[in-house]
Amino acid sequence: MTVDERERLVRAAREGFLSGDRPDARLRPEIASSWRRSRLSRVAPSDDSVPYAPLLDGANRLLTAAATPVLDWLADQLTGGTAVILADADARILDRRADGRTLSRHLDTVLCVPGSQFGEEHIGTNGIGSVLEASGPVRIAGAEHYRDNLQGFTCVGTPLRHPVHRRLMGVLDVCCRYDDTNDLMTPLMLSAAREIESRMYAESSLRERMLLEEFLKASRRTSALVVTLNQDFLITTTAAATLLDPSDHALLWEWASDAMTRRGECAGDVRLHGGAVVSARARMVPDAGVLIELRGDRAGSPHRRPATSDPELPGRSAAWRRALAEVGAATRSGLDVLVTGEPGTGKTRVAARILPGATVFDAALAAVSPAWTAELQDALRRGPVILRHLDALPADLAPVVAALLGTSRVVATASDPAARLFDHFGARIELPPLRQRPEDLPDVAAALLRTPSPAPRLQPAALQALQAYGWPGNVRELGAVLASARLRAMGGDIGLAHLPAEHRRAASPSLPTLRRTERETILEALRDVRGNKLAAAERLGIARSTLYRKMRALGIEDTRFAPVRGK
Structure with a gap:
């Protein structure tokens, strides 16, 4: 099949697919799969907008440090209207080098510029986002692109993986005008990708050697438990290894990173996931990570305390411990209980803890089952009942259910705190959402x-x-x-x-717990007033200028909420 015949076949297949047909069997499987994903993501073929996210200083440092010399070399070698593009693991473009002003203008026209996010969920089949979805090299030519405005390009992309732990770090993409497609694009791109990964290995090895050197120095001069770490790497003394689990790696990195954005060293108490509270002192190892010295918890033991998390209702935060204490009190009270909380917070599981073995009824089915109230009455005669989705109970059935309450013990669940019949329950428990x-x-x-x-x-x-x-x-x-x-x-x-x-x-960026709470408070205020910044500031009791400053600091996009005219 000639190139022109292949292109006509793909264009016909695309027209049929966009009209609702299944992908043509003669399409390459990876293209058919990508088109399906694009349609499920509701990508509009005629759209030409692209999400944009500013590039943060220090982000993707390992990838950009390893790739920049290779991109510099490629930029000198590019001929015949070819461009090379570097993107991160979120399909956000980090760098672009293009041969010739004509190609540069065409790339600018389709917003293929640093900061643009070319994820498949945003712009459909393309040589960056489709690589991340396929986790392997992808070639997208002409009409194989899902969007109309990208069909003038041929792109060959390959994933860039961390050479040690093989985590996906980004994408290297080589592209040109479709009419200028060059068979050398694929071997050029694969060779460049291997060179970037080799440089990442050398850079990673250097960082790890620096951390190891600092670790050995500190271990010789102190009796504290010593940890050196970055986002990818962790070295500990034997005693520290008995205290820490994998969850503590992320916790210590977040604590140290946030504290040292304000000063070169930091100290404070840190509660580990195992329950121990340790005194920690951290200092930066430039360009490599941090070194942390840990001393025994405030109770005097340097070893892990027994885990306090309930295996059936897991969690050890203060908010969750408070909720579980209320569950215990409600269980012992013998009262009817209403458990509220956002969808998915575990209300039914908590209800089953209060009334183990109880019959479960769903009030959402009352509207479609004529026998529902009679079956509920029979179940209450036999024993306790868990009544799910009480807020979905039809209004005309509320008096009937109210008359049945008291026949036997009931634990109800509802997402709406003002659920029907809430005043009939002697005890109420509200479960905190996971984000809190x-x-x-x-x-x-x-x-x-x-x-x-x-x-x-x-x-x-x-x-x-x-x-x-x-x-x-x-x-x-x-x-x-x-x-x-x-x-x-x-x-x-x-x-x-x-x-x-x-x-x-x-x-990225990662926010500590207090800043996450502040971010959630601002987001909730903005949602309540549909994006009206002035009204949100008044609700929060701060100036509008303060609100804008906090939004920028906490990474809240101004375009996230529906605009309110004049605000």
Whole structure:
């Protein structure tokens, strides 16, 4: 088949697919799969907008340091209207080198510029985002692109992986005008990718040698427990290894990174996930990581305390411990209980703890089952009942259910705090959302991954990303994300590359707990007033200029909320 015949076939297949047909069987499987993903993401073929995220100083330092000399060399070699593009693991363009003003103008026209996010979920099939989805080299030519405005290009992209732990670091993409397609693009790109990965290995080795040297110096001069670490690497003394688990790697890195943005050294108490509270002192190892000295917890023991997390209702944060204390009191009270909280927070599981073995009824089914109230009455005669989704109970059935309450003990759940019949319950418990207790995430994730056995571990970078995410779907959403990541990991530990794209993006920048709480408070105020900055500032009791400053500092995009005219 000639190039022209192939192009006509692809164009006809694309027209049919966009009209609702299945992908033509003669399409390459990777293109058909990418088109399906693009349609599921609701990418508009005629759209030409591209999300933009500013490049942060220091972000992707290892990748850009290793790639810059290679890009410099390629820029000198590029001929015939060819461009080379470097993107990070979120498909955000970090650098672009193009041969000739004509190609540069065409790339500018489609917003292929540093800071633009070329994720497949945003712009469909392309030589950057599709590489991340396929986790392997991809060639996209002409009409194989999902968007109309990209069909004038041919792109060949390959993933760039960390040479030690093989985490996906970014994408190297070579592109040209479709009419100028060169068969040498693929070998050029693969050779350059190997050189970048080789340079990352040398850079990583240097950083790790620097951390090791500082670790050995500190271990000789102090009796404290010594840890040196960065986002990817951890060295500990034997005593420190008995105190720390993988979750503490992310916790210590976050604590030290945040504290040392304000000064070169920092000290303070840190509560580890095992329950120990240790005195920590940290200092920066320039261009490599941090060194932390730990001394025994405030109770005097340098070893791990027994875990306090409930295996069935995991979590050890103050908010969650308070909720579990209320659960215990409600269980002993003998009263009817209403458990409220956002969808996915675990209300039914808590209800089952209060009334183990109780019959479960769902009020959401009352509207479609004529016999629902009669069946509820029979169940209450036999024993206790858990009544889910009380806020979904039809208004005309509320008096009937109210008359049945008191027949036997009932624990109800509702997402709406002002649920119907709430005044009929002697005890109420509100479960905190997952975003308000990020320190519980390691325990919750471990519980969700416990079955089927063997349970994979979460690598520190993946754990940091999960802790930084907002979790609108709470524990239920976390369970779905971990199940998907587990399949991608194929039996190995779950790394950042195994998470969905929107959850990988949460990894940077990482905010400590207090700043996350402040960020969530501002987001809630903005949501309540539909993006009206003046009204949000008044609600928060701050000046509008202060609100804008805090939004910038906390990474809240001004375009995230629907604009309000004149505000």
